[in-house]
Amino acid sequence: MTKIAPPTIPTDSYGVLFRDKHESEFDDVAEQVRRIGYGILDSGYSIKELKHLSEAFNLTRTNYIQSYGEMRLRSAKEFHTIRAPLTHGDPVFVRLATNEKLLNVVRRLIIGKFILNQQNGIINPPQKNYNQGAWHRDLPYQHYISNSPLAVNALFCVDDFTFENGSTFVLPATHKTPNYPSESYIRRNALQIKAKAGQYILLDCMIFHSGGFNATNAERRAVNHVYTIPYFKQQINLPDLLRHADLNQNQKEIFGFDFQEFTSIDNYLNGRPR
Ligand SMILES: O=C(O)CCC(=O)C(=O)O
Numbered sequence: 001m002t003k004i005a006p007p008t009i010p011t012d013s014y015g016v017l018f019r020d021k022h023e024s025e026f027d028d029v030a031e032q033v034r035r036i037g038y039g040i041l042d043s044g045y046s047i048k049e050l051k052h053l054s055e056a057f058n059l060t061r062t063n064y065i066q067s068y069g070e071m072r073l074r075s076a077k078e079f080h081t082i083r084a085p086l087t088h089g090d091p092v093f094v095r096l097a098t099n100e101k102l103l104n105v106v107r108r109l110i111i112g113k114f115i116l117n118q119q120n121g122i123i124n125p126p127q128k129n130y131n132q133g134a135w136h137r138d139l140p141y142q143h144y145i146s147n148s149p150l151a152v153n154a155l156f157c158v159d160d161f162t163f164e165n166g167s168t169f170v171l172p173a174t175h176k177t178p179n180y181p182s183e184s185y186i187r188r189n190a191l192q193i194k195a196k197a198g199q200y201i202l203l204d205c206m207i208f209h210s211g212g213f214n215a216t217n218a219e220r221r222a223v224n225h226v227y228t229i230p231y232f233k234q235q236i237n238l239p240d241l242l243r244h245a246d247l248n249q250n251q252k253e254i255f256g257f258d259f260q261e262f263t264s265i266d267n268y269l270n271g272r273p274r
Pocket of ligand 1: 122124132138153155166167168169209210211212222224
């Protein structure tokens with residue numbers, strides 16, 4: 001039988017004045033997000049830390065449902081979401097949002113300062129439709145594009161993300177064009193990402209993406225993080241809720257303490273550097 005040689009990828013180029021550089025895994029992931037809209041990054045957590053995270057997720061969820069009530073959450077279509085888990089007490093969620101490897105990639109993507117706009121625990125329930133199971137951007141209703149990302153989503157996989165349990169679908173490069181694509185584009189280009197528990201799926205927030213149908217008997221859990229330039233308002237005022245938390249200066253900056261609206265002209269003037 002004749003063997004077919006694998007295609008050889010050309011390595012030469014010509015007519016190139018500018019090129020991206022690859023000095024670390026962070027450059028690789030950032031380039032993927034910039035060019036095709038998504039990439040995968042290992043968080044670096046140990047098995048023990050991942051186990052703790054999984055338990056913290058479940059406990060935070062139980063307390064959340066107790067605090068806000070199942071009926072109320074269901075009627076607001078919020079039963080499969082935990083809003084701002086980093087404000088509920090377990091420091092593991094603060095660490096998840098300020099993971100140094102993750103911030104190294106976000107720094108490469110959002111030019112200048114950025115803040116955490118929102119953190120949500122999300123649950124894709126088995127054998128059911130759920131609120132993230134439809135194509136959307138993470139800046140919904142926005143139909144513009146920017147030449148560098150204004151917002152980045154880091155979806156932390158608490159469980160393995162598989163084809164069977166409805167892992168995230170993406171429409172590659174749709175962060176490059178303002179409109180929602182045609183059905184034909186979707187049919188030809190939609191692809192489903194596979195990722196392991198402990199990895200972050202990074203998305204340019206303008207890429208269209210969707211959760212898939214979870215055909216297994218177990219939930220698929222994740223924690224999403226949206227980082228934005230500081231000019232976008234947060235979903236929930238994190239500095240207010242974290243006022244008494246034990247945070248270092250770097251964490252405070254990422255959670256938006258330095259970028260709050262001034263409540264008066266006096267406050268504004270007092271906040272100006274001397
Ligand atoms: O559940 C998923 O895989 C998708 C989550 C999602 O759409 C989001 O975080 O915006």
